[in-house]
Amino acid sequence: MAKTLFEKIWDKHVVKEIPDGPSVLYIDRHFIHEVTSPQAFKGLEKRGLQVFRPKQVVATADHNVPTLNQHLPIKEELSRIQVQTLTENCKKFGIDLYGLGHPYQGIVHVIGPELGVTQPGMTMVCGDSHTSTHGAFGAIAFGIGTSEVEMVLATQCLMQSKPKLMRINVDGELKTGVVSKDIILYIIAQISASGATGYFVEYAGSAIRSLSMEARMTICNMSIEMGARGGMIAPDDITFDYMKGRTFAPQGEAWDKAVAYWRTLYSDADAKFDKEINIAAAAIEPMITYGTNPGMGIGVTGHIPALSEIEEKEKPSYEKSLHYMGLEPGANIKGKKIDYVFIGSCTNSRIEDLRMVASFVKGKKKAAGVEVWIVPGSKQVEQQAIQEGIDKVFAEAGFMLRQPGCSACLGMNEDKIPAGKYCISTSNRNFEGRQGPNARTFLASPLTAAAAAVTGEVTDIRELI
Structure with a gap:
């Protein structure tokens, strides 16, 4: 049976299907930061629970951190408390933290890809709506709320209803001065800030395939801004070249095995989408x-x-x-x-x-x-x-x-x-x-x-x- 890229990944991660209800979905990677995690950890402590699989959780401080004099104590009290609370929770529950001063610290959706933590075929979540960024690698990645952060910390699973599927094809050559941010702003302007509500979007077409990985991330990042649950792009040689040799990417034989699987991650030619949109790259300024x-x-x-x-x-x-x-x-x-x-x-x-x-x-x-x-x-x-x-x-x-x-x-x-x-x-x-x-x-x-x-x-x- 023909499947979309989304369906191939989703089906592989369904732990249990609830009749007339959501599915229990296994989560491969869970990113956390200082804003949406404190209440989740407090909930675990109230119930006497541990983090189920701490090695699949990656933490960093990004939202509340100052961008000058990071070696000094944070001036804003709430920001200081949130960052300190994240540090304490990660230590208590055995989670790797890339906090201020760490050479890997940064915005969660930047460090995941650059460290090789983000990989094709994964399910990935974070208590931040722009988790859709990671979909550029051919992953199902989406933002979750604080109660869901707690659920994933406790079980490494999440209750999710399967979304509708949309494909947006952008074909042709981009004009001078037009870059990936212009592509996604153009798409959102065309379909509105609610035009993809209820959908998971796959971006395809020659203009998308010509983009670098960092440009693809920009497009998937803003999927949420048109109401979509997330966005994704099928992995290809551009993806694999970007990932090879990164800190947490597979190495040696494991790399070859991983790439062989990643090459199967694309929408079959006769796969069905609930909605399809075609855009000419030349129309974008x-x-x-x-x-x-x-x-x-x-x-x-x-x-x-x-x-x-x-x-x-x-x-x-x-x-x-x-x-x-x-x-x-x-x-x-x-x-x-x-x-x-x-x-x-x-x-x-x-x-x-x-x-x-x-x-x-x-x-x-x-x-x-x-x-x-x-x-x-x-x-x-x-x-x-x-x-x-x-x-x-x-x-x-x-x-x-x-x-x-x-x-x-x-x-x-x-x-x-x-x-x-x-x-x-x-x-x-x-x-x-x-x-x-x-x-x-x-x-x-x-x-x-x-x-x-x-x-x-x-x-x-x-x-x-």
Whole structure:
């Protein structure tokens, strides 16, 4: 019987099927961090339980950590308590922790792939919605809530209902200046922030297959932003080349055996999807959001939709969103002055992202009045940037290279955008207050963000390269 990539992995991990109910799904890897794990550990202690398989759990500190002076005690009390609690829980329950100061520390969805912990064919969960990132390797990866974190810690299993399946095909060649972040922002703009609700999405097509692993991660990362349960891409030689030799990837004969299995992980030619969408790569231009959800996006040369272009029932929320952003219906987005540029987050903080920005800004200076934060996704990315001299390129341009963490992606640490200020961000969400109370966020690719950094306004990168 023909199967999709998702079904091949799902079926192999079902421990028990409950009639007219969810399945009990075995979980291969469980990532935890300081925000969603404390209550889960407390629940275990109340019930007198141990972590069932601690060696399949990987912990790091990322959401609440400062990105300056990480050698000093954390200033914010809540952040300090959460990070310390994670340290204590990992010690108590025998879990490997890559905390502040550890050479593997970083954003959970960055360190999993770069360490080789993330592998094709796995089921992977974390108490964080952007766990979908790991699906780029041909894995079923999704975010879970705190009670589910406790369930996985206690049993290494999870109750899950099988989602519907969608395939999005992106075919053809991308135009100059268009990168993977533009692909996913374009898709979300086309189908809306709720257009994939109830689905697990597989990305396919020649444009997807041409992407590097880090670019694929960016696309799968934002699957959740269109309502999907997760996103995935079939593994191939690009996947295997990226993984080979990484710290926790299989070695020797085990590697050969693993690759042989991984090569079976693809959707059969006659596999059935509940929904299929086809997109021409040539139709995509550099994208930017203008509103307060990731589906409110346009090409950088486009205009914010006029009220006449909006459905009647959507107009009140649409006007509320533009009021928050200080923008007018029908206006052009290009040329809008900005105050901050944030290049980082689990979406765009890998070494390829930093290289992309450095290659563009080399020999240029940031615009007066613009503050630029570059936040690597891990200590390994930070060290690689230093080894390659990328840190010097940023310093000469007036950009600040900070230390690893989630940073200004979300207002849970010291890196907040001031009220009323405009920030072009390579992160994944532009909700009201996401980057700080009353902060205003434009989502864009690293290239578009870099262009704004040197011009001081929303700019079409194609005019500068």
